[in-house]
Amino acid sequence: MNGNGTPCSPFPYVTVPVVLITTRAIQGTITLNTLPGRRLGVVSGYATEPYLRDLTQSRFEVVPVANVSEGLRKVSFGELDAFAENLAVAAYAIERDGLPNLRVAGNTDYVFAWSIGVCRKYPLLHSSIQKALAAIPPARLEEVQRHWISLRADRLSPETVRMLQLAGFFTVLLLLGLTAITYVLKCRLNQQVEGLKTAQKKILEQAKLLQLAVDTTQAAVWDLQPSRGIHHLGAAGHFPPDCASTSDHFIPLDAWKAMIHPEDMPHVREVFWDYLRSGGKGLFATEFRLRSTSGDWRWVLSRGKAVHWDEQGQPTRIIGLDIDIEELKRVQEEMRRSEARFRSLFAMAAGGACQCVP
Numbered sequence: 001m002n003g004n005g006t007p008c009s010p011f012p013y014v015t016v017p018v019v020l021i022t023t024r025a026i027q028g029t030i031t032l033n034t035l036p037g038r039r040l041g042v043v044s045g046y047a048t049e050p051y052l053r054d055l056t057q058s059r060f061e062v063v064p065v066a067n068v069s070e071g072l073r074k075v076s077f078g079e080l081d082a083f084a085e086n087l088a089v090a091a092y093a094i095e096r097d098g099l100p101n102l103r104v105a106g107n108t109d110y111v112f113a114w115s116i117g118v119c120r121k122y123p124l125l126h127s128s129i130q131k132a133l134a135a136i137p138p139a140r141l142e143e144v145q146r147h148w149i150s151l152r153a154d155r156l157s158p159e160t161v162r163m164l165q166l167a168g169f170f171t172v173l174l175l176l177g178l179t180a181i182t183y184v185l186k187c188r189l190n191q192q193v194e195g196l197k198t199a200q201k202k203i204l205e206q207a208k209l210l211q212l213a214v215d216t217t218q219a220a221v222w223d224l225q226p227s228r229g230i231h232h233l234g235a236a237g238h239f240p241p242d243c244a245s246t247s248d249h250f251i252p253l254d255a256w257k258a259m260i261h262p263e264d265m266p267h268v269r270e271v272f273w274d275y276l277r278s279g280g281k282g283l284f285a286t287e288f289r290l291r292s293t294s295g296d297w298r299w300v301l302s303r304g305k306a307v308h309w310d311e312q313g314q315p316t317r318i319i320g321l322d323i324d325i326e327e328l329k330r331v332q333e334e335m336r337r338s339e340a341r342f343r344s345l346f347a348m349a350a351g352g353a354c355q356c357v358p
Helices: 050-058 067-077 085-099 123-135 139-151 158-217 251-255 265-277 327-357
Strands: 014-023 039-043 061-065 083-087 100-114 220-224 229-232 285-291 297-309 315-324
Touching: 014 067, 014 085, 014 315, 039 050, 039 067, 050 061, 050 083, 050 100, 050 327, 061 067, 067 085, 083 100, 100 139, 100 315, 123 229, 229 251, 265 285
Parallel strands: 039 061, 039 083
Antiparallel strands: 014 083, 014 100, 220 229, 220 315, 285 297, 297 315
């Protein structure tokens, strides 16, 4: 019957179930009996609202919404656990609003039976409609129903499929690009590692040669930084003194000067300051006596070169060697004494010869 009591067609042309719609995150089939404590949305004022309120029995919460679109969006964004609506309207709204994360999770016992109402004043129209509906094959009716009111919960829309395919294509391209970049970077990294290994090998070889040279010449390597002091990096047989260290330890310049023989200090100071005033150009070399670890004075040949300067062009770092020349000095002294004795004997012999001449 219609709202005025007018008889309708006795046979509905289609029946549409009221279904429960959830997100795809909820797996399996649900029913009204499996919604304890859940929020179930329903359009306010529709026939399904009083139907669900009668069935709730405080098992689930019925949440009224203004319209179908609002209810579906709240389910899609997690504000509702499920939404009850007839399949035809839900299918249309989901396709229209583009909500692919929703699916039909279960059915209710409520069914909409849709018929065509015809006023009694038009019996021929009623008869014609009845004959037209009866002439449609059931298979055709099922096909139309499946086409228009079936919610393809397990299928995606063509637009979504195309977007996913496009995203997959670009993902594959991105992965291929990242793989190629990774391969190139790995090759370059391997080249750099090999280069570093070669450089390290050369440095170790040079360090061994330097150590051999230091051991052979009985030299001590030093690093002089006026702002920090002096640091002995390597020790000879008698040097550096006890206060030197093989770690990054700089002793004050005053302490270093105290190790130089007082008679040699003015000469060393003059050579050193002349080198600084010249801007650290070229090499400098001088000889002086340095206190050894045993407390004796030993002659050293000190040679150095500036390797770093400040903005004003003054040397801030000088690296050099202290070579032990004590034995050389001893030999030179013996030669000097031998030469002096020889000259004295020669002078005496020459004087005696002159007295014998008539």
